[in-house]
Structure formats: C-alpha cells, structure tokens
Amino acid sequence: xxxxxxTLQLADGRTITIETGKVAKQADGSVVLRMNNTVLLxxxxxxxxxxxxxxxxxxxxxxxEQYSAAGRFxxxxxxxxxxxxxxxxxxxxxxDRVLRPLFPSNYHAEVFVNVMLLSADGVDQxxxxxxxxxxxALACSDIPFECPISEVRVARxxxxxxxxxxxxxxxxxxxxIMVGASAENIMMVEGEMKEVSEQDxxxxxxxxxxxxxxxxxxxxxxxxxxxxxxxxxxxxxxNDEALREQMxxxxxxxxxxxxxxxxxxxxxxDAFEKLLADFKEKYFEAHPEITxxxxxxxxxxxxxxxxxxxxxxxxxMRRCILDEGIRLDGRKPDEIRPIWCEVSPLPMPHGxxxxxxxxxxSLSTCTLGTKLDxxxxxxxxxxxxxxxxxxxxxxxxxxxxxxxxxxxxxxxxGHGHLAWRGLKGQIPEDFPYTVRLVSQILESxxxxxxxxxxxxxxxxxxxxxxxxxxVSGIAMGLIKNPGEDKYAVLSDILGDEDxxxxxDFKTTGTKDGLTATQMDIKCDGLSFEILEKxxxxxxxxxxxxxxxxxxxxxxxxxxxxxxxxRIVAFDIPKEFIGAVIGPGGKIIQQMxxxxxxxxxxxxxxxxxxxxxxxxxxxxxxxAIAKIKAIxxxxxxxxxxxxxxxxxxxxxxxxxIMPGKDGLLHISEIDWKRLETVEEAGIKExxxxxxxxxxxDPKTGKYKxxxxxxxxxxxxxxERPARGERRERPERGERRDRRPDRGDRRDRxxxxxxxxxxxxxxxxxxxxxxxxxNMDF
Numbered sequence: 001x002x003x004x005x006x007t008l009q010l011a012d013g014r015t016i017t018i019e020t021g022k023v024a025k026q027a028d029g030s031v032v033l034r035m036n037n038t039v040l041l042x043x044x045x046x047x048x049x050x051x052x053x054x055x056x057x058x059x060x061x062x063x064x065e066q067y068s069a070a071g072r073f074x075x076x077x078x079x080x081x082x083x084x085x086x087x088x089x090x091x092x093x094x095x096d097r098v099l100r101p102l103f104p105s106n107y108h109a110e111v112f113v114n115v116m117l118l119s120a121d122g123v124d125q126x127x128x129x130x131x132x133x134x135x136x137a138l139a140c141s142d143i144p145f146e147c148p149i150s151e152v153r154v155a156r157x158x159x160x161x162x163x164x165x166x167x168x169x170x171x172x173x174x175x176x177i178m179v180g181a182s183a184e185n186i187m188m189v190e191g192e193m194k195e196v197s198e199q200d201x202x203x204x205x206x207x208x209x210x211x212x213x214x215x216x217x218x219x220x221x222x223x224x225x226x227x228x229x230x231x232x233x234x235x236x237x238x239n240d241e242a243l244r245e246q247m248x249x250x251x252x253x254x255x256x257x258x259x260x261x262x263x264x265x266x267x268x269x270d271a272f273e274k275l276l277a278d279f280k281e282k283y284f285e286a287h288p289e290i291t292x293x294x295x296x297x298x299x300x301x302x303x304x305x306x307x308x309x310x311x312x313x314x315x316x317m318r319r320c321i322l323d324e325g326i327r328l329d330g331r332k333p334d335e336i337r338p339i340w341c342e343v344s345p346l347p348m349p350h351g352x353x354x355x356x357x358x359x360x361x362s363l364s365t366c367t368l369g370t371k372l373d374x375x376x377x378x379x380x381x382x383x384x385x386x387x388x389x390x391x392x393x394x395x396x397x398x399x400x401x402x403x404x405x406x407x408x409x410x411x412x413x414g415h416g417h418l419a420w421r422g423l424k425g426q427i428p429e430d431f432p433y434t435v436r437l438v439s440q441i442l443e444s445x446x447x448x449x450x451x452x453x454x455x456x457x458x459x460x461x462x463x464x465x466x467x468x469x470x471v472s473g474i475a476m477g478l479i480k481n482p483g484e485d486k487y488a489v490l491s492d493i494l495g496d497e498d499x500x501x502x503x504d505f506k507t508t509g510t511k512d513g514l515t516a517t518q519m520d521i522k523c524d525g526l527s528f529e530i531l532e533k534x535x536x537x538x539x540x541x542x543x544x545x546x547x548x549x550x551x552x553x554x555x556x557x558x559x560x561x562x563x564x565x566r567i568v569a570f571d572i573p574k575e576f577i578g579a580v581i582g583p584g585g586k587i588i589q590q591m592x593x594x595x596x597x598x599x600x601x602x603x604x605x606x607x608x609x610x611x612x613x614x615x616x617x618x619x620x621x622x623a624i625a626k627i628k629a630i631x632x633x634x635x636x637x638x639x640x641x642x643x644x645x646x647x648x649x650x651x652x653x654x655x656i657m658p659g660k661d662g663l664l665h666i667s668e669i670d671w672k673r674l675e676t677v678e679e680a681g682i683k684e685x686x687x688x689x690x691x692x693x694x695x696d697p698k699t700g701k702y703k704x705x706x707x708x709x710x711x712x713x714x715x716x717x718e719r720p721a722r723g724e725r726r727e728r729p730e731r732g733e734r735r736d737r738r739p740d741r742g743d744r745r746d747r748x749x750x751x752x753x754x755x756x757x758x759x760x761x762x763x764x765x766x767x768x769x770x771x772x773n774m775d776f
Contacts, residue, residue: 004225006218010163010211016129018222020140029141029228032118033133035164038126039069039119042133046143050108050236055303057103058110061096063088063130065117065380075378086413087379091127093414094151095134097188098180101522102146108236111143122381128153128164131180132215139219144231148219149187150212151180154204156196161207167381175200177517179208183216185524186531192421195513198535202528237307238300243283247308248315251279255316262330265359265445265495266400276309314500321479321488328496329358334537336474336492336544337446341454341552343462350564351463355455357492357545359445361398364455365438366463368564370613371600373434388424389436392416392452398444415449419473422453422508422516423460426468432569432611435465445495447475449518453508454549461553464560469510472546476538478503478530480523489534491541502526507538511546565598565613568620572608576631577601579659580608587630597623630658634702636692639709644686647677654690654704662702664690671707671716 003021010016017034024030027043034040051058065088067074067081074081084092099113115130131151138145155165155173162169170176177191186205193201223229258271280302284290290298320326325333337358346352351366375386392415396403419439427435437459439452450473457470477493480486480502490497498504502523508516560566572580580601581588588599597614612623634640634656642654642662651665667673669680682688690704 004222006222008214008218012162014124014164016132016215018133018136018218020136020222020226027137027141028143029137029139031133031136031140033129033136035124035129037119037121038124038129039117040115040126040129040133041118042113042115042130042137044111044113044134044137044141044143046112046141047110049234051110053299053303054108054236055307057100057108059096059100059103059113060111061092061099061113061115061134063091063095063115063117063127065120065126067380069117069120070122070380072380085379086417087127087382089410089413090417091130093410094127094178094180094188094190095131097520098131098149098151099134099138099145101187102149102182104144104146106237107144107234109234113137117380120381123166123168125153125164125167125170126381128178135216136219136222139223140226140228142228142230142232144234147182148216148223149180149182150215150219151178151188152208152211152215153178154191154208156200156204161204163207163211175204177201177204177208179205179212181209181212183213185521185526186519187521189517189519190418192425192516193514194425195510195515197513198532198539201514201517201535202532205531206528238296238304240296240301240304243301243304244308247279247305248312251275251309251312252316255312256320259316259320259328260324260326262326262328264329268328268496272313276305279309280305317496317500318479318481321490322481322484322486325488327490328494333488334491334540336541339545339548341458341548343458343553348563350561351459351461351465353455353458353462355451355458355549356443357446357451357454358494359443360448360451361441361443362448362451362455363440363442364452364459365440366456366459366465367436367438368433368463368465368560369436370434370565370567370598371602371611372598373436387431387434388420388427389434390416390420390423390439390452390456391437392419392439392441392449394441394444394448398441398448415452418449418506418516418518419452419456419508422473423456423471425515426471426510427460428466428468430569431466432567433465435460435463446493446498447473447504447506449473450475450506450508454545457549458553461556463564464557466556469512470546470549471508471510471515472542472549473506473508473516474538474541474545476503476505476507476534476541477501478505478521478523478526478534480526480530482524487530489530489537491537503534505534505538507535507542509539509542511543565615566617566620567611567613568624569609569611570624572601572610572627572631574603574606574608577603577608579630580610580627591623591626595619595622595626599623599627626658632657634660634662634692634695636695639689639691641687641689642704644682644684644688647682647684649676652677652682654688656690656692656702656704660702662690662692662704664688664704664706668693668703668705668707671710671713 001021003019006018008016014035019032020030023032024041024043028045030043032039032041064084073079113134115134117126120126128151131149135149139148152163153165154177155162155170156175157169157172165173174194175196177189179186180188254275258268263271290301292298317328339357342354344352345354349365350368353364355362375389377384377386392412394412395405437456439455441448453471453473460467474491475493477490477497478501479488503521505519506517507514592599596619597612600611602609610627612620614620640656642656644652645655645661646653651663653661654664655661666677674680688706689709690706691708692702693705694703
C-alpha cells in the first residue's frame, strides 16, 4: 500500500488529517478525513464516457451518516438506514453547489461523489468537513476538475469569528454560515444569523477565506504527490466552429432586440424559440447533406445549435444590461417588480396569504397546533423536536410545464430550509403553539424561496403569531464579464437572469439586520467591494418589500381566528409532574376525558411545562382547575370544602385537595364534647367545611377544625389545654404521716434486702460509662 497522509492545523490547535491509499482503492479517488474522533470517508467515481445526447453535467453528491458512527441503532421497524434525511440532503446540496461549477463545461460523464460519516462523538460538526473530504477525493483522482475547494463553518461567538466550531460552541453563536471556496474565489455561502449587519457578514467571509486557502494548498500538494495533477482526456461534445460563428453573426442582433422588448416570460421564451427554430429550418434547407446517416447526424447538429444559441442569448442579455442598463423585463438594475399582497384569502386555515412579485407568486398557509404536533428529529447527531415547520412545494404548473407532480425533491427541501432559517428566529420562544407554514408556489419567474419568506410573514401575522419583527427577502444577481471592470448588480432577479448571470444571492432580514443568506457565485474574482455593493443594494430592496408587507398587515392580529385551538401554558413544580400524570397516566387521561381538553406535560430545566388546549374556554378552565387543585399547596388559615375519606375513633381524615388529607380531631368537630365521630352525623363521603389550623413543620401533617367555623355556644367553658395544670385548693400544713424512722444510715441494720452477691455488678463510674455500654 502506498498510504499518504497530510495534516492541517486550525487556528485553535485542532488538526485535520487526510489519508489516502489505504481503503476504497478501487474508486477513482478516495480519502479518509479525520478531526479528533470524527471520521469521514469520501469517494469519487466517474464514467469513462458520456451518455449520448447529454448536454449537462450529470453530477450526483450523496452525503450519508451511519448511526453506528455515534453508537446508535436506527429507529423504525427495519433497524437500518433508509432514505436520506433532510439534514443529509441539505449537506449534499452544500457540497454539490461548490463542486458543480468547477467541472469543465464540455465534460458530460456521470460523476458520483459519496461522503460517509463513519465515526462521530458529537463534539465536532461533520457537515462542515464534507466539502473538504469530497474535494480531496477528486484531487486524488484523474477526473477533470479545475481546482481544489473546501468548505468551513464560520460562527461568531462573543464577537470573534470561529472556524468549524463544536456543537457546544454553537450555543453561544449569533451567526452560523457555511462557506465554500477555492483558494482564490468564494463559490457558495449559506447560513443564518441573529439580525447581524452586512459588514459583519463580510467579516465572516474574509475569515472563511483565510481558513480555506491552506486546505486547498494541501490538496494541490497531495494531487501532485500522487501524480494526479494531470487529468484524463475526454471528448464529450461534437463541435463545428464555423456553425458557431455563423449563429453568433446571424442571431446575436435579433436576440438583442428581443431582449430589449421587455416581453413577459412566456412571450419572450416563444420569441427566442422561434428565432432558433427559423435558423434551424433555414440551415438544414441549405445543407441537405446533413441527415440522420451522415457523419455528424442531424440530431447532433441540433444539439450543437442549442448549445451555441444558449451562448448567443447569454451574451445578448448581458451586453444589454452592461451597455444600456436594460434588463429582460425592461427594469433598471436596482428596480423591484410590482408587488401585491393579500391576507386571509382562504376562510378556514388559521392564517393565509398571497404574495405576488412580478411573475412569482406564493400562496402560504399557517396552521397552529399543540405540543403533540411537534416534529421529532432523529438524526445520527441530533435527537430533538421542532416547534416551527416550513414546507415548500413547487408544482410543475407554476412554470407552465405539462408534467405530473411527483414527490418532494432536493431543490424543494433546500429552498424551504432557507425560508425556514430566515423566519424561525422571529417566533417567540415562549409561544405555546407548534407552527406549520406551507408555501405553494403558484407562479415562478424569479426567487420563489424569497416569495415564501414574504408570504410566510404575512400568513404568520394573519394567524396571530406574535412575531418579534416581520421578515422580507430578496434575490440579487450579478453580470460581470471576465477582463472587464464594468459590472451590474441586479435586484429581484428573473429566472433567466439567474440562469444566464454570474450570481444568485438571496438574503432575508428584518429592519434591523440579516437573518439568513444563500449565495451561489459562477464567476471568478468576485471582490469584496462588489459583494458589499450587492449586500447594500439587497438591503434597500428588502426594506422596500418590507414596507409592502406592513402596508398589507401592520402587525400580528391581536385575536386568533375562532377555529384556532386555544392553548394556555404554565409551569408546575417538578415534584408534582407524577401526581398530575398519575399511575400509568390514569389521572391525566381522566382529566382529558372529563374536560375535553388536551393536556401535555414536559420536564424542562427542572420545572414541569404544562400546556392545556381545547376548542373552547370552558374546557380549558375546567382542566386548569383540576391541575391546580393537584399542585396547589394548602395554606394555614384557609377554609376548604373537603371530603371525609375515613373515620377513626379519635376523629376523621378529610381530603381538602386532591391527594392531600388532614386530620379533623374529634375535639375539633363541634363545641360540645363528643364520645364518637358518628354522634356528629359524619360518615365517609360527606362534604364538610374545615379550616387549616396548622401544618406540622416536621411531618407536614395538616391539623383541621370544623368547630371554628360555627358559632360558639354562650355557656361554653373552655377546656384546659393538654398539659396545663388545674388550680388546686389551698391545702393545710403538710403533716408528717410517717413515724420517726431514725437515721437513714442505719437502714442495713433493719434487714434491708440486698441482691445476692452472684447477681451484683460493678456500678459504672459515671453516666457516660453506662451509655457506652448500652445497646441502642
């Protein structure tokens, strides 16, 4: 084995080790990455040739976590790993978005990148290392790839930027950003923040670049040492440079003219398609020798024309923006499309809204539920519950496509997660409801994830969720040709501007700062100056959109809709949780049956968190009364209506609260003297009013009285308290009733009985000696 190991040290002293040549040697490239007890295996395999007709990069990135890595069994009936979790899909997308732009544009062979978590102790976060491992595996292969990349997580903790923080450190962070980059250029950014400024975010990106550069240099060194710096040859495209030049000459100006017409999306697409279709028809008429059986078939020519025409469209759109400042829909670079909003378009959802920006539209609904509706997360390193859920759906009809709607794809999970990150920090932690937002995209031409953020804010406020602050979002674009200083930052980009441009940069935030971001950069040499301009232009756009939202609904509704289940939340002492639940849940189930309310109890931070929910106030009040009766502490001097539970010769035991009995002594039943309890007409099950006189400080027993609640008879004579001596009449002088017995020292002479000598014991010297010899 030719095992090669490379080590990199982070600023805090932790080390990352890359090892290759030991395992998975049949893959085109494989590495084992290790940080402390976290171990990842990354492999990459590529097909030798492209599938005929493929005109895109068929890359598949798959990140998976093994439950055995943390010493756990998978849940479910089969007890084995199943389909990828949302966390695994999101991590796969993070890696994919950095790697994909770095494959050659004419490389179309299938490439599969697999990253597997093999060991984890729950200290270091493995998703931050997946990009580094995947790129290192590519560096160890001969698969064509421009340059190494890496990814790091940046958190700001107590004002300091920390690279790849631990799970424990993240608890104190106000910023959580994943950054993917090469040694020279940022490729991808995604994360969430607690209303930080644009300058703070730029600071995080600079810290990430400083950490990523040595990681990329290490991979370049490893590739050279393995002899993999020379990549395999391939030929996945058939090209005709004369045709390329002809199409550019004949179609560029017509395409430029279509661009300037500011047509609607579908009309513009039809115009571009007709332009290409007319050229194809004219070209094939002029070249009848091109047939299905010719050296280069007609289908191959059409594929070439599609590729070349894409470049023509791209150049026309970009030059129109750079030279004339005119976008595809006629807007200026910083102009936002027309917006209209509506709340409560649907009668029965707890909250609903429509947000429309240009040709992008989201219909969002908000549903409020109880603690029983929480989502349980059971990932390898995360076992928790989520109280805020956001689901994003992108049906084919929203873009006019005629195809069936299938299950949720990776894109939908990723876009929904971004919107979720942007909104979740504005829902109060003490809000008792579980919240679910669903965004149905009805039209799409531009960022539908940012439309989801805006529609979600409206739906939450329409439902009466007391958001801390409303949130808006916007997608930014960039046009910058290599070698030119001229560039244009575009606000509220269209779908074509995303596809044909150099950047897709989404930000969400309140009036006070950023809450989430996602950025994909497709060009080299993006300066921090351009990035800062894009951020500030995005801020102005978000503020404009935010005003449209607050003009529609200024603040959350003060009252929830009638169909919303009411919830009352309160705390009880930890020691009473068992009493409320009862043996086998008997008491809590009976309370729910009696009142019609739903009751949940959860122990958090040493207290019992109780939630009572029901469709009406009476049910809630009845349930709360029963719970408070169980957890209430009796107070001395208070009067209670209790139930006689048992009768004894000396009195009876009265239940004054559920589970709390006190003694009503026979002397405290009535002012008259009673020989038996039955004389007072008391029997088991009777209701009786009593007053709590005393709580024994040692035993906690309750002393009750009934007689103090009834009028004292006029002729009543108070009996002496226990232990009190009665006054005795004066007695005369004490007489000596004993005859003179003489000197007590002479008692032995009077035949005093003494024990037999065999039974005598030596007297102890003092009292302490006798205690020492006693057996207690």
